[in-house]
Amino acid sequence: MELSERKKQILKAVVEHYIDSAEPVGSKTIAKELGVSSATIRNEFAELCELGYLEQPHTSAGRVPSPQGYRLYVNELMERRAVSAQEAESIDETLRGRLEDMGGVLTNAGQLVSTIVNYPAYSVTSGNAALTVERFELLPVDATGFISVVMTSDKNVKSQLQSTALAFDAARLSDLKNLLNTHFTGKGRAEMSARLMSVSEQLSPEMFLVLSRTVEYAADILDEASRRDVETTGASRILKMPEYRDVDKAHELMTFLVDDKEKLPVPEDGAPLQILIGPENVNEALHDTSVVVASYDIGDGMRGLVGVVGPTRMDYATVTARLSYFAESLTKMFGKGLPPAETKKTDPQKPKELSSHV
Amino acid sequence: MELSERKKQILKAVVEHYIDSAEPVGSKTIAKELGVSSATIRNEFAELCELGYLEQPHTSAGRVPSPQGYRLYVNELMERRAVSAQEAESIDETLRGRLEDMGGVLTNAGQLVSTIVNYPAYSVTSGNAALTVERFELLPVDATGFISVVMTSDKNVKSQLQSTALAFDAARLSDLKNLLNTHFTGKGRAEMSARLMSVSEQLSPEMFLVLSRTVEYAADILDEASRRDVETTGASRILKMPEYRDVDKAHELMTFLVDDKEKLPVPEDGAPLQILIGPENVNEALHDTSVVVASYDIGDGMRGLVGVVGPTRMDYATVTARLSYFAESLTKMFGKGLPPAETKKTDPQKPKELSSHV
DNA sequence: CTTTAGCACTCCTTTTCCTTGAGTGCTAAC
DNA sequence: GTTAGCACTCAAGGAAAAGGAGTGCTAAAG
Numbered sequence: 001m002e003l004s005e006r007k008k009q010i011l012k013a014v015v016e017h018y019i020d021s022a023e024p025v026g027s028k029t030i031a032k033e034l035g036v037s038s039a040t041i042r043n044e045f046a047e048l049c050e051l052g053y054l055e056q057p058h059t060s061a062g063r064v065p066s067p068q069g070y071r072l073y074v075n076e077l078m079e080r081r082a083v084s085a086q087e088a089e090s091i092d093e094t095l096r097g098r099l100e101d102m103g104g105v106l107t108n109a110g111q112l113v114s115t116i117v118n119y120p121a122y123s124v125t126s127g128n129a130a131l132t133v134e135r136f137e138l139l140p141v142d143a144t145g146f147i148s149v150v151m152t153s154d155k156n157v158k159s160q161l162q163s164t165a166l167a168f169d170a171a172r173l174s175d176l177k178n179l180l181n182t183h184f185t186g187k188g189r190a191e192m193s194a195r196l197m198s199v200s201e202q203l204s205p206e207m208f209l210v211l212s213r214t215v216e217y218a219a220d221i222l223d224e225a226s227r228r229d230v231e232t233t234g235a236s237r238i239l240k241m242p243e244y245r246d247v248d249k250a251h252e253l254m255t256f257l258v259d260d261k262e263k264l265p266v267p268e269d270g271a272p273l274q275i276l277i278g279p280e281n282v283n284e285a286l287h288d289t290s291v292v293v294a295s296y297d298i299g300d301g302m303r304g305l306v307g308v309v310g311p312t313r314m315d316y317a318t319v320t321a322r323l324s325y326f327a328e329s330l331t332k333m334f335g336k337g338l339p340p341a342e343t344k345k346t347d348p349q350k351p352k353e354l355s356s357h358v
Numbered sequence: 359m360e361l362s363e364r365k366k367q368i369l370k371a372v373v374e375h376y377i378d379s380a381e382p383v384g385s386k387t388i389a390k391e392l393g394v395s396s397a398t399i400r401n402e403f404a405e406l407c408e409l410g411y412l413e414q415p416h417t418s419a420g421r422v423p424s425p426q427g428y429r430l431y432v433n434e435l436m437e438r439r440a441v442s443a444q445e446a447e448s449i450d451e452t453l454r455g456r457l458e459d460m461g462g463v464l465t466n467a468g469q470l471v472s473t474i475v476n477y478p479a480y481s482v483t484s485g486n487a488a489l490t491v492e493r494f495e496l497l498p499v500d501a502t503g504f505i506s507v508v509m510t511s512d513k514n515v516k517s518q519l520q521s522t523a524l525a526f527d528a529a530r531l532s533d534l535k536n537l538l539n540t541h542f543t544g545k546g547r548a549e550m551s552a553r554l555m556s557v558s559e560q561l562s563p564e565m566f567l568v569l570s571r572t573v574e575y576a577a578d579i580l581d582e583a584s585r586r587d588v589e590t591t592g593a594s595r596i597l598k599m600p601e602y603r604d605v606d607k608a609h610e611l612m613t614f615l616v617d618d619k620e621k622l623p624v625p626e627d628g629a630p631l632q633i634l635i636g637p638e639n640v641n642e643a644l645h646d647t648s649v650v651v652a653s654y655d656i657g658d659g660m661r662g663l664v665g666v667v668g669p670t671r672m673d674y675a676t677v678t679a680r681l682s683y684f685a686e687s688l689t690k691m692f693g694k695g696l697p698p699a700e701t702k703k704t705d706p707q708k709p710k711e712l713s714s715h716v
Numbered sequence: 717c718t719t720t721a722g723c724a725c726t727c728c729t730t731t732t733c734c735t736t737g738a739g740t741g742c743t744a745a746c
Numbered sequence: 747g748t749t750a751g752c753a754c755t756c757a758a759g760g761a762a763a764a765g766g767a768g769t770g771c772t773a774a775a776g
Contacts, residue, residue, distance in 0.1 A: 026739055037749050042740070060740050060755040139495050139507065147515050149497065149507055157505050159517040235594065236612040239605050247597050247605060254594040384768055395720050400769070418726045418769050 003051075003072075009034060010044050011053055012077040015065045019315055022242040024062030067278040070290070070312060074275050078317050083325045091116055091326055095333075107231065109306045113326055114234030117308050117319050120257055121234055122264050124305040127226040128154065132187055133218050136180035138173050146173060150218045153186075154300055158221050164210045176211060184215055189222050230261040232309075243288075243311040256285050257309065265291050266305060273324055278312045290314045294327035299334045361409075361430075367392060368402050369411055370435040373423045377673055380600040382420030425636040428648070428670060432633050436675050441683045449474055449680065453687055465589070467664045471684055472592030475666050475677050478615055479592055480622050482663035485584040486512065490545055491576050494538035496531050504531060508576045511544075512658055516579050522568045534569060542573055547580050588619045590667075601646075601669040614643050615667065623649050624663060631682055636670040648672045652685040657692045 003011070013033050017025045027045060031038040045063050048054040053069040056062075065073065083091065094112055110123035130153075137149040145163040152158075166172075183195050196215055200208050235257045244250040256263075263283050267274045276291045292314070293307035306327060308319050361369070371391050375383045385403060389396040403421050406412040411427040414420075423431065441449065452470055468481035488511075495507040503521040510516075524530075541553050554573055558566050593615045602608040614621075621641050625632045634649045650672070651665035664685060666677050 024739090028739080038739090039741095039749050039751095040747080043748085046741080056740090058756065060738075061757075062739065137497050137505065139497075141493075141509075147495065147507060147509065149505060149517055151499075151505065151519070155519050157517040157519050159507055159515040161509070161513050161515050236609060236616060239609040239612065245605055247603055247608070250605070250608075251594060251597040254597065258594060382768090386768080396768090397720050397722095397770095398718085401719085404770080414769090416727065418767075419728075420768065 003053075006034070007044055007048060008072075008077060010041065011048060011065070011069055012073060014054060014063055015069060015073045015077070018065055019313055022313060024057055024064050026062040029062075065313075067280065067312060070277045070316070071280075074277065074316050078320075081317060081321055083321045087322060088325060091322065091329065095326075095329055109304065109330070110231050111233040113306045113308060113323065114237065116322050116326060118237060119234065119308045119310040119314065119319065120232060120237055122230055122232040122257070122261060122307045122309065124264075124266055124307070125229045126266075126303055126305065127228045128300075128302055129226040130188075131222050131225045133185050133192075133222070135185060136177055136214070136218070138177045138180075138214075140168065140170065140173055143167055148214045148217060150221055152221065152225065154225075156225075160217055162210070162213060162217075164206075164213075166206050166210060172207075176207070176214075179211065180214060184218065189219050189226075192219055192222075228262075228266075230264060230266075232257045232261045232264070238310070241311060243313065252285070253289065253309075260285065264307060264309070265293060267293060267295075270295065270303075272327065273320060275316065275320070288312055290316075292316070292319050292323055294323045296327040296330040297334060304330070361411075364392070365402055365406060366430075366435060368399065369406060369423070369427055370431060372412060372421055373427060373431045373435070376423055377671055380671060382415055382422050384420040387420075423671075425638065425670060428635045428674070429638075432635065432674050436678075439675060439679055441679045445680060446683060449684055449687065453684075453691075467662065467688070468589050469591040471664045471666060471681065472595065474680050474684060476595060477592065477666045477668040477672065477677065478590060478595055480588055480590040480615070480619060480665045480667065482622075482624055482665070483587045484624075484661055484663065485586045486658075486660055487584040488546075489580050489583045491543050491550075491580070493543060494535060494572070494576070496535045496538075496572075498526065498528065498531055501525055506572045506575060508579055510579065510583065512583075514583075518575055520568070520571060520575075522564075522571075524564050524568060530565075534565070534572075537569060538572060542576065547577050547584075550577050550580075586620075586624075588622060588624075590615045590619045590622070596668070599669055601671065610643070611647065611667075618643065622665060622667070623651060625651060625653075628653065628661075630685065631678060633674065633678070646670055648674075650674070650677050650681055652681045654685040654688040655692060662688070 010030055013030050014025045027038040027041040031041045052066055054063040055066045110121045114121035132153045133150055134153045135151045139147040141147055144167060146168055147159055148162050149159040183199055184192055192215055196212055235254045238244040239250055265276055273294045279287050289309055290312045291307055291309050293305055295303045295305050298304050308323060368388055371388050372383045385396040385399040388399045410424055412421040413424045468479045472479035490511045491508055492511045493509045497505040499505060502525060504526055505517055506520050507517040541557055542550055550573055554570055593612045596602040597608055623634055631652045637645050647667055648670045649665055649667050651663055653661045653663050656662050666681060
């Protein structure tokens with residue numbers, strides 16, 4: 001059943017008042033706003049309560065939105081404002097500022113978002129499980145040591161110094177390199193291990209040891225890259241929010257954000273923005289918090305995620321606007337040429353368009 | 359003036375009771391412990407107050423140690439117990455567990471300590487400002503791209519993919535490599551920049567651009583390594599402590615630990631363990647917290663720091679014991695051979711002995 | 717001179733009770 | 747359907763009282 005236009009207006013007003021006062025909203029307040037009497041509003045309140053959109057902390061208190069109320073608000077009632085010029089400027093500012101400081105914005109995406117929206121935030125770098133080694137390279141250092149360089153299929157290059165018990169002349173090194181490049185490129189972690197077994201017979205034990213060290217190193221790089229990594233920041237911001245004046249509640253959420261961050265929602269579908277309100281969160285511990293999470297495009301078909309965590313009484317309008325803007329900015333950044341003084345991404349992807357909202 | 363033996367005993371008892379109850383200690387409690395009457399204790403209390411070792415929240419409340427009281431306790435009274443067998447085992451456990459998971463224990467030292475002592479902790483990786491590039495290596499990839507490999511004087515190797523506007527044949531690459539190795543090795547960041555200017559005339563602008571890219575990359579690596587990096591963890595633990603039941607106080611300390619972590623004490627002298635009690639901290643914001651900080655030896659003459667932050671009513675005995683043990687374990691680990699499957703440190707230093715305490 | 721028992725006093729904490737006021741639900745009139 | 751009116755509810759706040767842990771001081775005992 002569709003709500004009457006007036007009920008919707010009332011619900012919207014209640015939600016918005018509650019969002020910025022954190023106190024139950026009375027009929028008088030709304031009456032003034034809609035230009036009808038408080039008695040009328042009370043009647044409407046009663047019905048909205050029955051329908052499950054509002055709740056009453058106790059008789060003779062004002063009304064508070066229920067999760068269902070928030071949901072309707074977010075879906076239909078909320079004004080989808082874009083970020084204001086100043087907001088955009090300040091976000092761009094943050095983004096630019098950090099871009100120079102620290103190589104990867106990615107690792108700090110959560111931190112940036114947290115300062116932008118003033119709620120705790122998290123970021124997820126969705127690992128690339130399909131990564132393989134594209135090429136091995138070995139550089140002599142001294143009689144027994146060499147540098148192994150590993151270039152992965154996403155054009156990242158890592159290297160380590162490796163010292164061995166064997167004497168390594170140029171010929172041997174070149175043999176080893178050929179072995180590596182013929183057997184261990186273009187393979188996933190599991191297949192590499194398998195191959196390692198199968199070549200073991202053709203080699204002297206010493207040689208095999210060296211080989212396996214290098215392969216293990218490469219495998220570790222792939223592992224590292226495929227690991228989904230969740231980082232949370234700004235958890236302490238909740239202490240300024242009335243719902244967390246209670247230290248125990250605050251502590252509960254904070255330890256969750258630190259210790260169980262892997263349990264934060266990571267939507268699989270490609271929706272650019274997702275909002276989870278209170279009990280909509282699968283995880284019990286998040287039953288009275290809301291999460292807004294956006295995805296952005298890193299290029300190479302990979303995506304990153306940034307999310308915001310807060311009480312159900314979250315300022316959805318501001319958060320969605322700013323978070324969307326942030327995610328779109330990131331996508332654009334990765335679409336065009338990225339970092340100055342760095343050359344990681346080779347072929348700029350065509351920037352995918354992110355539509356603004358849910 | 360030296361305190362009488364009995365006064366010391368009393369002070370010790372008061373400190374210890376207060377540490378684990380967080381409530382002012384009355385004369386009766388102590389009387390029972392020392393086998394004298396409460397009146398006697400009260401007389402002693404009064405004197406200890408005058409001398410500045412104890413304080414009274416208000417008339418007719420028990421006594422609480424003053425910072426000066428804690429200081430005496432820490433210096434003379436506290437039992438310097440070593441960690442118990444179980445404690446040692448559990449610390450070793452944590453250390454071993456993490457060692458496999460994540461390459462560097464260093465970056466996680468703070469986190470480990472925090473779980474070990476159950477207070478917020480921080481770790482400082484004291485940057486190596488004297489680091490230089492030992493060797494450059496360039497590997498061809500395709501017509502215009504190559505991999506630049508940088509080996510630093512501490513035998514770490516990093517590399518990146520570099521694409522250029524120029525066509526790079528083997529000869530050119532080798533020229534560039536020689537240029538790099540003759541002019542830019544063994545130099546600090548500043549000198550590298552200077553050199554860059556001086557060689558600019560001998561080169562075509564295109565070539566110079568490529569060269570400078572590589573040098574910049576190397577310089578960034580040195581910068582990164584020289585940066586002092588402070589990380590804090592476990593801040594939320596304070597929420598369980600009675601002194602931080604007040605959300606505002608908690609918030610204040612927590613934001614300090616996150617935003618102003620660089621202001622945490624970083625003792626310069628080589629003391630293996632340092633304790634800073636309340637106002638002994640230079641920073642105002644730490645005036646009613648205590649900090650215990652230990653240093654450990656990374657090898658190559660470099661040292662790392664781990665610290666613990668808590669209320670002045672900190673369990674100094676346990677914290678110092680565990681922290682010392684932890685730091686010594688780290689030192690030992692770096693002294694002997696380090697990580698499995700990794701070969702970063704080449705020449706094992708002779709392990710320096712860390713004496714246990716202040 | 718030190719220790720201790722005794723006692724009046726202080727002041728924080730807890731509890732109780734009351735008041736206040738915002739907000740409600742219901743009814744009856746418009 | 748809307749509104750004014752009214753009795754009712756209930757959390758929040760404050761004053762007053764009770765309770766109690768702990769003190770300081772005095773005077774007597776060791």
